[in-house]
Amino acid sequence: xxxxxxxxxxxxxxxxxxxxxxxxxxxxxxxxxxxxxxxxxxxxxxxxxxxxxxxxxxxxxxxxxxxxxxxxxxxxxxxxxxxxxxxxxxxxxxxxxxxxxxxxxxxxxxxxxxx
Amino acid sequence: xxxxxxxxxxxxxxxxxxxxxxxxxxxxxxxxxxxxxxxxxxxxxxxxxxxxxxxxxxxxxxxxxxxxxxxxxxxxxxxxxxxxxxxxxxxxxxxxxxxxxxxxxxxxxxxx
Numbered sequence: 001x002x003x004x005x006x007x008x009x010x011x012x013x014x015x016x017x018x019x020x021x022x023x024x025x026x027x028x029x030x031x032x033x034x035x036x037x038x039x040x041x042x043x044x045x046x047x048x049x050x051x052x053x054x055x056x057x058x059x060x061x062x063x064x065x066x067x068x069x070x071x072x073x074x075x076x077x078x079x080x081x082x083x084x085x086x087x088x089x090x091x092x093x094x095x096x097x098x099x100x101x102x103x104x105x106x107x108x109x110x111x112x113x114x115x
Numbered sequence: 116x117x118x119x120x121x122x123x124x125x126x127x128x129x130x131x132x133x134x135x136x137x138x139x140x141x142x143x144x145x146x147x148x149x150x151x152x153x154x155x156x157x158x159x160x161x162x163x164x165x166x167x168x169x170x171x172x173x174x175x176x177x178x179x180x181x182x183x184x185x186x187x188x189x190x191x192x193x194x195x196x197x198x199x200x201x202x203x204x205x206x207x208x209x210x211x212x213x214x215x216x217x218x219x220x221x222x223x224x225x226x227x
Contacts, residue, residue: 004158033214042119042205042217043159056214091158099211101166106151106158 002026004107006092012113013082021077021110025094032075033104034067035091043091049075050098082114117142117208119218127224130198136191136221138180138206148189149207149215150180159205165189176200201225 005024013019025032031050035043045059049069057067064082069075079086089109095102120139128134140146150162163174170182180191189206203222207215 035215035217040219042207042219043215045214045216048214059214093159103161104215106160108156108158 004092004094004105006090006107006110008110009108010111010113012115015082015084015114017082019079019082019112021079021090021112023075023077023092023094023107025073025075025092026105027073029094029096029105030072031095031098031102031104032069033093033095034075034077035093037089037091037109039088046077048098055098079112082112084114087112087114117146117210117216119206119208119216121206121218121221123221124219125222125224127226128196129226131195133194134192134196134200134223136204136206136223138189138191138218140187140189140206140208142187142208142210144210147209147211148180148182149209150174150178150189150191151205151207151217152176153203153205153220155202162191162204196223196225198225198227 007022033048034046037043047057047067052072064080067077089111091109093104093106095104118141148165151159153159163172165172165182173179178193203220205220206218209215
């Protein structure tokens with residue numbers, strides 16, 4: 001596709017439920033990143049992938065959060081036993097490769113609301 | 116650890132006036148600095164970045180920023196703003212990877 005695509009754009013779920021958020025990166029981009037943006041704050045790093053492997057998952061807040069990228073393209077962020085504090089916009093970005101000389105392109109995000 | 120401060124949460128300015136959005140950072144290592152813009156209901160878009168070399172960096176849409184190592188600042192400027200510049204602006208720092216540390220953002224409102 002032309003840009004990074006995230007689905008769904010909006011997700012409302014009940015506290016305690018499981019959710020999956022999908023990210024389709026730009027074709028050919030090997031690096032993929034997940035960020036979380038809470039209301040009134042800047043994006044907060046969660047995890048990034050180089051190919052299929054998670055190169056850095058130090059930003060995941062706890063073990064309820066998990067992300068995969070099994071074929072090195074599409075990624076899924078999975079949240080178990082959701083809590084109201086998980087409500088935020090989840091942003092995905094991709095870049096051609098990993099490094100400061102390449103631009104990261106962001107998707108429009110998935111707005112998750114836990115009620 | 117790295118951190119970014121954007122002192123102004125909101126900046127209102129009249130159309131065609133100049134604007135400066137402030138950004139200060141702290142880091143114990145060499146840094147790379149970025150400004151991103153987020154228009155309503157859209158994803159983040161890179162405005163400009165400082166990696167090395169000239170401290171004055173020019174970006175898209177007429178924006179520029181100046182890296183000041185002694186003041187640990189990377190303020191964003193535009194000499195004449197347009198209504199279409201109304202958006203949220205984020206300053207970010209990286210130590211070389213792509214796990215940016217973002218500031219809280221500054222909402223620029225351009226008034227007619």
